[in-house]
Amino acid sequence: MFARKRAIVAAGALAALALVVAACGGSSSSGGGTSSASKTLTIAWAQNPDSLDPALTAEQDVAPVDANIFDTLTWLTPAGAVTPDLATSWSVSPNGETYTFHLRSGVKFQDGTPFNAQAVVANIDYITAKSTQSTVALSLLGPCLSATAVSQDVVTISCSKPFAPLLNQLSEPYLGIQSPTAIKKYGASLSTHLVGTGAFSLQSYVSNQKIVLVRNPDYKWAPPALGAHGPAKIAKIVYDLVPSPQSRLESLQSGQSQFIQQVAGIDFEKLKSNFTALSVPISGLGFFTTLTTTKAPTNDLAVRQAILYSVNRQSVVKLVDSGAFPASNTPLLPGMLGYSSTLAGEYPYDPAKAAQILKADGWAKSGGIWTKDGKPLSLTIAAFSQLPEYPLFAQAIQASLKANGMQASVTLEGPSAYINAASKGQFNITPTSYVGVDPSALSVWFLPGALYDWSKYNNTTLASLLNEAQVTSSTSQRAALYLRAQQIIMQQALMIPNRPQADLVLMSKNLTGVAYEGGGFEVFAKASLGG
Amino acid sequence: MSATVVVTQAAAPTRRSRLAGVFRHKSLTVGVVLIAFVIAVVVIGPFFVSHNPDTVNPNAAFDAPSAAYPFGTDSFGRDMLARVLYGGRYTITAAVAIVVLGGVVGTVLGVIAGYFRRAVGFIIMRIIDVLLAFPGILLALTAAAILGPGLVNGILALSLIAVPAYARVAEGATIEIRQLPYIDAAISGNINPFVIITRHVLPNIRDDLLVLTSSWVGLSALWIAALGFIGLGVQPPTPEWGTLLSGGQDYISVAWWITVFPGIFLALFVIGTNLIGDGLRDHFDKTL
Numbered sequence: 001m002f003a004r005k006r007a008i009v010a011a012g013a014l015a016a017l018a019l020v021v022a023a024c025g026g027s028s029s030s031g032g033g034t035s036s037a038s039k040t041l042t043i044a045w046a047q048n049p050d051s052l053d054p055a056l057t058a059e060q061d062v063a064p065v066d067a068n069i070f071d072t073l074t075w076l077t078p079a080g081a082v083t084p085d086l087a088t089s090w091s092v093s094p095n096g097e098t099y100t101f102h103l104r105s106g107v108k109f110q111d112g113t114p115f116n117a118q119a120v121v122a123n124i125d126y127i128t129a130k131s132t133q134s135t136v137a138l139s140l141l142g143p144c145l146s147a148t149a150v151s152q153d154v155v156t157i158s159c160s161k162p163f164a165p166l167l168n169q170l171s172e173p174y175l176g177i178q179s180p181t182a183i184k185k186y187g188a189s190l191s192t193h194l195v196g197t198g199a200f201s202l203q204s205y206v207s208n209q210k211i212v213l214v215r216n217p218d219y220k221w222a223p224p225a226l227g228a229h230g231p232a233k234i235a236k237i238v239y240d241l242v243p244s245p246q247s248r249l250e251s252l253q254s255g256q257s258q259f260i261q262q263v264a265g266i267d268f269e270k271l272k273s274n275f276t277a278l279s280v281p282i283s284g285l286g287f288f289t290t291l292t293t294t295k296a297p298t299n300d301l302a303v304r305q306a307i308l309y310s311v312n313r314q315s316v317v318k319l320v321d322s323g324a325f326p327a328s329n330t331p332l333l334p335g336m337l338g339y340s341s342t343l344a345g346e347y348p349y350d351p352a353k354a355a356q357i358l359k360a361d362g363w364a365k366s367g368g369i370w371t372k373d374g375k376p377l378s379l380t381i382a383a384f385s386q387l388p389e390y391p392l393f394a395q396a397i398q399a400s401l402k403a404n405g406m407q408a409s410v411t412l413e414g415p416s417a418y419i420n421a422a423s424k425g426q427f428n429i430t431p432t433s434y435v436g437v438d439p440s441a442l443s444v445w446f447l448p449g450a451l452y453d454w455s456k457y458n459n460t461t462l463a464s465l466l467n468e469a470q471v472t473s474s475t476s477q478r479a480a481l482y483l484r485a486q487q488i489i490m491q492q493a494l495m496i497p498n499r500p501q502a503d504l505v506l507m508s509k510n511l512t513g514v515a516y517e518g519g520g521f522e523v524f525a526k527a528s529l530g531g
Numbered sequence: 532m533s534a535t536v537v538v539t540q541a542a543a544p545t546r547r548s549r550l551a552g553v554f555r556h557k558s559l560t561v562g563v564v565l566i567a568f569v570i571a572v573v574v575i576g577p578f579f580v581s582h583n584p585d586t587v588n589p590n591a592a593f594d595a596p597s598a599a600y601p602f603g604t605d606s607f608g609r610d611m612l613a614r615v616l617y618g619g620r621y622t623i624t625a626a627v628a629i630v631v632l633g634g635v636v637g638t639v640l641g642v643i644a645g646y647f648r649r650a651v652g653f654i655i656m657r658i659i660d661v662l663l664a665f666p667g668i669l670l671a672l673t674a675a676a677i678l679g680p681g682l683v684n685g686i687l688a689l690s691l692i693a694v695p696a697y698a699r700v701a702e703g704a705t706i707e708i709r710q711l712p713y714i715d716a717a718i719s720g721n722i723n724p725f726v727i728i729t730r731h732v733l734p735n736i737r738d739d740l741l742v743l744t745s746s747w748v749g750l751s752a753l754w755i756a757a758l759g760f761i762g763l764g765v766q767p768p769t770p771e772w773g774t775l776l777s778g779g780q781d782y783i784s785v786a787w788w789i790t791v792f793p794g795i796f797l798a799l800f801v802i803g804t805n806l807i808g809d810g811l812r813d814h815f816d817k818t819l
Contacts, residue, residue: 245781266593266606266785318589319607385762388781395607395767399587412680412762 038235039529041511044248045239046262047387048208050415053191054176055127055137060282060435061262063173064503065239067521068213070176070196073101073120074167075223076437076518078281080335082167085223086115086177086197096162096473099144103153107221109179110201117149122180124157139444139451140169142470162471164478165438172437173521197221199232199525211239219525226515228526233513237524245388249506258511258529261522263504264388265324271506278505282520284435285445286333287393287498290422290454291429297377298428302361304493307379307429308347309354310404316396317499320389324504328497331442331486337475338439338482346490351404370405378407382427385412393431393498422454430454433501437519439482440470446489455494462488559810565803569796573619582610584617585768593786603788605778609768615792618770621682623800625764625771626752628686630744633693638740640694641701642728646709652702659698667692671754675763682771685764689754693747700743704736738815745811749804756797772797 047061054066075085087101107115124147127134144159144166159166169175179195186193194202199222200213215232222228240257242248248260249267252275268277297303317327329344355365363370363377370377379401383394391412398408408429413421422430434441434452443466444451448458462485469481489495503520513527582600588608596603602611640659644652662670674688708714708731717727752772758764759773767774772793779789 246783249784264781266782270785315589319587319592322592322606383767391762391767392606396587398768399585399607402585403587410767412766 040236040238041234041259041524041527041529042238042240042251042257043259043261044242044251044257045211046241046243046245046248048241048243049205049211051191052194052202052205052211054174054178055123055132055134056191057174058135060433063435063519064261064516064521064523065211065213066173066176066194066196067198067517067523068200068237068525069194069198069202070173070178071107071198071221071223072171072173072176074171075225076168076171077225078516078518080283080437080518081225082171083223083225085171086221087170090167092473096164096471097159099157099159099166100150101155101157103155104221105153107197108218109181109195109197110216110218111179111181111195113179113181113195115177115197116152117155119177119180120155120157121147121149122183123147123175123177126178126183127175135451137174140165140172140174142166142169142440162473164470164473165440168438169436169440171517172519173517199228199523200237203236208241210241213237213239222525226517226523226525228515232525233528234524243386252506252508255508258508259505259514260507261503261505262387263506265321265504268324268504268506269322275506276509276511278507278514278516280503280505280516280520280522281335282435282501282503283333283336283437283518284441284501285331285433286328286501287389287431287433288328288331289393289397289429289431289496289498290445291494291496292425292427292455293492293494294425294456295428297372298379300361301492302357302363303377305347306354306357306361307401307406308493308496309350309357310406311397311400311496312349313496313498314349316393316400319396319399320392321499325499325502328499330497331489331495332439332482333500336439338442338469338479338486340479340483340486343483343486343490347493354404365405368405369407376407377405379409379428380426381408381410381429381431382418382421383410383412383431384418385414389433390431394429397429397431397496423452425454425456431498435501435520439478440466442466442482442485442489443470446485446494457492457494459488459492462492556810556814558806559814562803562806562808562810565799566807569619569800569803570623573616573623573796576616577613577620580610580613580616582613584609584613584770586610593782595786596788602792603786605775605786605789606782607768611775611788611792614770614775615772615796618772618775618793619796619800621765621769621771622752622755622759622773622797625682625686625755626748629689629693629751629755630747632686633690634697634740634744634747636690637694637697638701641698641703642705642732642736644698645702645705646724646728646732648706648709655698656702659695659702662691662695663699668754668757671758672763675758680763680766682765682769685755685758689751689758692754693751696747697740697743700739701736704739705732708732708735738811742808742811742815745804746808749801749808752797752800752804 047059049057049062050059051057052062054070071086073085073087075083077083086104088104090099090101092099103117109115126132127137128145142163143161144157144163147155147157149155176196182193182195192205199216199219201216203212203214205211214236217231219231245264251257252260291298291304293299313327317325330339332339358370363372381394381398384390394410398410401408421427446462447466448463465481465485469478472478510530512530514522515526516522591604591608592606594600594604600610602615605611640655644655671688671692674691675685678684678688714731755764756773759771760777765771765774775793776790783790
């Protein structure tokens with residue numbers, strides 16, 4: 001207790017000194033690297049992990065933590081280029097079903113186990129084993145479920161059909177390579193004994209309290225694109241698990257932490273000049289809202305389309321995040337393969353058009369509410385209660401709908417109830433979000449029977465487009481296929497695009513060198529705490 | 532019939548002097564004034580508020596208290612004054628409903644157990660013991676989780692906490708009354724137990740129940756607000772003091788007014804009911 005307080009005081013004094021130096025115009029900040037060799041970086045982190053095991057977790061916020069413990073076969077730059085990581089080069093067979101990876105030599109896991117082709121095989125076997133019950137990691141592998149060690153340094157991953165997203169998705173921390181020794185040794189308790197090859201190793205994890213990582217002294221194999229050399233400069237990273245956005249803010253302002261994430265839009269805008277502000281773009285589908293096609297009245301296409309014309313997307317985004325984000329207008333967001341601005345003009349905010357569609361469908365307004373056969377147009381909205389954005393999106397959409405004669409009720413649900421209700425199609429409207437580095441994210445949401453097929457739209461054209469896009473290797477052909485898929489998704493009004501996703505981060509100004517991987521995962525391999 | 536009239540006439544002056552005596556008690560007076568103020572504001576106030584509590588206005592988000600918005604606005608630009616006043620209606624009505632529901636069920640069970648004792652009393656009180664064994668809020672959370680979120684379900688879940696409290700007090704008081712000779716006389720006179728209970732038992736345990744009720748109304752308001760705070764009570768956008776508090780917690784450094792005003796009203800209401808409870812306890816306590 002005392003030691004920690006003293007450290008905070010010392011850090012505060014050093015920070016003050018740094019400010020004085022900076023104010024005097026001195027630009028001698030080059031010595032920062034070595035002075036942070038024994039420093040602890042404290043992070044106030046929003047979400048308590050469901051599991052830290054990359055193969056098991058289904059949460060977005062676990063991936064950035066895992067990105068510091070594990071390396072992946074490939075590395076995605078923030079610009080979206082696939083570059084080498086644990087695999088130095090790769091080739092794809094002409095039929096697109098076999099990937100051959102040449103692995104980096106001299107890499108070893110934090111427990112001393114050498115990294116080699118057998119280790120990759122052990123990981124693929126672990127993820128695909130039924131007993132593991134992997135969700136996200138398994139879905140990222142698509143149909144590529146078996147791996148073979150050709151030699152010590154060469155491994156092949158075989159797919160039952162071509163799968164274009166594989167190289168992209170192998171870069172995601174969910175497919176971080178774990179020590180085969182640890183997988184074998186710890187079994188069910190693996191998530192508290194994770195061993196990777198990354199810049200930091202897991203020291204301890206106490207649920208709802210903190211995750212502690214310590215520097216991996218042997219680390220010298222950072223992905224070339226990251227530009228980090230040798231072991232990390234920071235000795236220790238403590239992720240304090242702080243669900244309340246306000247408490248995270250206070251911990252940064254009081255100096256208890258040097259890095260906070262998931263800052264609310266209004267606070268980010270207000271404080272970004274006092275701290276180092278970083279908006280880490282999270283690729284994928286951003287925040288969006290699914291409409292269920294199996295539950296009345298959203299089983300009616302006219303009602304779904306009227307909903308899209310009735311929701312003022314600009315106003316919704318402004319209400320939720322105080323203008324920190326632009327509204328999105330397309331299922332795939334700018335920067336992703338398949339994005340097309342031609343879709344952006346669909347469904348402008350147009351209550352008159354909504355009224356016209358509803359009238360043509362037999363609805364009539366009575367007492368300010370649309371009714372049909374004596375029944376009011378009444379919608380249910382589910383909101384995930386644990387992250388502040390979801391209830392806000394739900395209420396903002398509700399307000400838009402009510403303003404245009406549609407009744408809407410919001411129900412707040414805890415994590416499992418929310419997923420369960422949405423999977424069963426128990427609500428008409430479900431605000432959600434999804435992270436993914438490849439446009440095949442659409443398949444996870446709109447392919448019948450897929451993991452998050454919440455809109456439950458069963459259409460062979462859409463399904464075949466999405467399936468074809470997954471097996472096509474030509475980038476331009478894939479883009480064209482995803483564009484057609486998006487046209488159907490929008491024409492059928494299966495979802496309301498809301499806004500791009502980004503992790504709004506505030507850091508103390510003496511923390512430098514924080515980088516992020518494409519997809520939106522903060523890494524600290526080359527970060528240093530100056531002062 | 533004529534006997535009743537005589538009784539009322541005879542009781543009138545005593546009742547008035549009793550009432551005056553009650554108000555000599557300071558905390559009771561303060562409590563009554565507080566509650567009267569909060570209830571008056573919440574009941575009458577909304578008629579004088581021009582803004583609809585649910586109307587969203589993106590251009591007025593996070594406005595500080597001003598002449599147009601005396602309590603400021605929230606993140607959606609909704610008028611906090613309207614939300615606090617309408618919210619009070621939900622919170623206070625829910626608190627009263629919890630106490631009425633839990634109180635009636637608990638009292639009936641307690642009186643039956645205390646009056647009949649033996650097997651009936653034993654079974655009822657052991658069930659009550661099981662309910663008492665759970666911490667109140669845990670019991671309510673479990674019930675709310677099973678029933679699903681919502682105001683009505685929240686009220687049902689929370690009245691479950693009030694039932695054992697009332698049953699305990701009612702049973703204890705009934706056993707005491709049951710041993711008095713005139714009740715024994717009534718029983719041996721073969722008078723219907725229902726008549727004995729309503730005529731002789733209930734009026735005698737009324738004071739105890741009144742004290743219990745006054746503090747439980749405040750407690751119930753806190754609990755329904757707690758359920759709302761964690762998302763199991765009233766669902767958005769319906770204003771309720773607990774949901775208003777939880778909605779404002781993320782903005783407390785930029786917009787203190789979103790949490791402070793509902794907080795003040797909730798505090799006034801709970802303090803008021805507790806002061807009344809204290810006062811009534813002192814007033815009824817014959818040993819003082």
